[in-house]
Amino acid sequence: MTNQLPDEITWTLINAEDWGGGLERTYRAENVEHAGCGGDVIQVHLHDPLDALLTARTYCAKCSEALSA
Template identity: 70%
Template sequence: MSNIPDEIDWTLINTEDWGGGLERTYRADNVEHAGCGGDVLLVHLHDEMGAVTGAHSRCAQCGEDLTA
């Protein structure tokens, strides 16, 4: 069960170094959370080599986990 359509335009809005790699936060340009109208965020965790080690999605407004 996911509120997120397949084709989303993601914009990188934040990059943070959490100590062992980068955490990149993307915001969906063309979709919002159906439940509250908030921005949908996608967070990618990268290891020191730049590989994606984890990804999750959540609403920026209400914090609901939207990970597919």
């Protein structure tokens, strides 16, 4: 079983909040779900105060398994 997601993913911004040093934006994949369990695929972008992207991680909202996009 692979955790690799398809190349063409439509991301929708579902949440943005200040984590204290910038914005944390949460996106949900509209056209894919986790093949392992059918859960939503979530991507979280952590930005610094100048809005530069610090880290991005993708995971399943249902089982929390880390995914790669």
